Amino acid sequence: MKRFALPSLAFVLAIGAGWFFLFGMTSGAERVTGAAKKVTPLLKPELDSKNVKMGSPVFIRAFKEERELELWMQEKDSEKFVHLRTYPIAAASGNLGPKQAEGDRQVPEGFYFVPPKMMNPNSRFHLAFNIGYPNEFDLSHGRTGSFIMVHGSNVSIGCLAMTDEKIEEIYTLCDAAHQGGQKFFRVHIFPFRMTEERMTAAEGNKWLPFWKNLQEGYHWFEEKKTVPNVTVVEKEYRFGEVIK
Numbered sequence: 001m002k003r004f005a006l007p008s009l010a011f012v013l014a015i016g017a018g019w020f021f022l023f024g025m026t027s028g029a030e031r032v033t034g035a036a037k038k039v040t041p042l043l044k045p046e047l048d049s050k051n052v053k054m055g056s057p058v059f060i061r062a063f064k065e066e067r068e069l070e071l072w073m074q075e076k077d078s079e080k081f082v083h084l085r086t087y088p089i090a091a092a093s094g095n096l097g098p099k100q101a102e103g104d105r106q107v108p109e110g111f112y113f114v115p116p117k118m119m120n121p122n123s124r125f126h127l128a129f130n131i132g133y134p135n136e137f138d139l140s141h142g143r144t145g146s147f148i149m150v151h152g153s154n155v156s157i158g159c160l161a162m163t164d165e166k167i168e169e170i171y172t173l174c175d176a177a178h179q180g181g182q183k184f185f186r187v188h189i190f191p192f193r194m195t196e197e198r199m200t201a202a203e204g205n206k207w208l209p210f211w212k213n214l215q216e217g218y219h220w221f222e223e224k225k226t227v228p229n230v231t232v233v234e235k236e237y238r239f240g241e242v243i244k
Contacts, residue, residue, distance in 0.1 A: 028121030032175060035127065035168035043169065050082045051075050055180030058173055059227050060150075062089065062160060064096060064107055065192035069150070069160065071170060080225040087170065090154040091161040096191040097207045099133065102144045105157050108133045109191055109210075111217055111230040111237060115184040119175060126152030126164040127171040131187045136232045150187070186227050194218040213237050 040054060047053055052073040059072040059081050067089040072081040094106035108131070118130040128151035134143050149159040152167035162170060177185055191207070192198050194215040202208055213236055220228040220239050228239040 031127065032121045032171070036172045036175070039169045039172050043173070046084065047073075050084055052082065052084070054173070055176045057081075057180070057182040058177040058185045059221075060170075060174075060185065060187045061221070062150075062187070062189045063193055064092060064109070064190070067092065069162065069170075071173060073173070081221075081227065082225075084173075085169070087162055087166045089160050090163045090166075091156045092159070093157045096205075098143070098210065099138075099145050099148070099158065100141075100143050102146065104145075107158060107160065107189065108138070108145075108148055109189050109214060110135060110137055112187045112189070113184040114174070114187060116178045119171070119178070120149070120151075121171075123149070123151055125149070125156075125161070125167075127167045128152065128159075129171065129174065131189070137235070137237055140232060140235045186230075188217060188221070190214055190218060 043054070047056075050073065052075060056076070057074040059074075060069060061072070062069045069087045069089055071084050071087070073084050074081050092107045094104070097106065098110065099106035099108040110133075112131040112133060112135055114129050114131060118132060120128040120130065128149040131148050131150065133145055133148040138145075145158070150167070150170070151159055151161060152164040153161050154163050155161055174185055191211060191214075194211070199208075199211065199215060202211060205211070217228060217230060217237060217239050220226075227242065229242045231238045231240070
């Protein structure tokens with residue numbers, strides 16, 4: 001089983017202090033504006049080629065084993081989402097399996113959403129957004145923890161570090177989606193790409209029942225290319241059409 005590199009806490013704090021020194025005198029608004037000004041011209045040709053625009057709704061999937069984060073955007077005049085870019089995850093700690101407790105250094109697995117209030121332009125790690133862990137499912141299972149972010153830099157404990165260069169693209173697209181009217185964007189985090197072959201290889205793992213529940217949401221999007229509405233019933237995820 002693949003393990004994620006685990007930086008020391010002292011190293012993470014030192015990096016964070018460095019970013020605070022570099023960016024502490026710059027307001028979050030200025031940082032967001034500067035990032036958007038830089039990356040928007042670079043993204044525009046690809047946006048045009050995918051029939052999406054800056055401000056279109058976004059959707060994020062992340063895969064821990066593959067160390068990849070996908071950004072999808074909703075096509076113009078369609079309910080379907082198209083793949084825009086896949087970003088390598090620069091750093092994430094822990095093993096495969098969900099986050100269970102504050103301080104366990106695990107990256108969560110599950111279905112989360114990010115409204116505007118959870119965007120953090122003043123992060124010590126350049127730009128960041130809080131995924132909303134623990135969600136209703138996590139709480140129903142007694143899981144604890146806080147401040148799980150997708151952020152810049154290339155070190156992290158329990159979060160997904162994307163580098164400053166890539167978080168500027170991701171943050172800009174997500175912020176524009178909020179400004180374009182998307183009340184929240186969804187973030188789905190999986191242990192791995194949940195193909196039948198990979199699930200068969202996971203037979204005997206204690207988390208297999210949980211992963212089979214996650215696989216339902218994975219297959220929903222794979223088959224429909226629309227993002228499901230996710231609820232929790234009797235401590236399990238349930239998936240359905242988004243109610244307009």
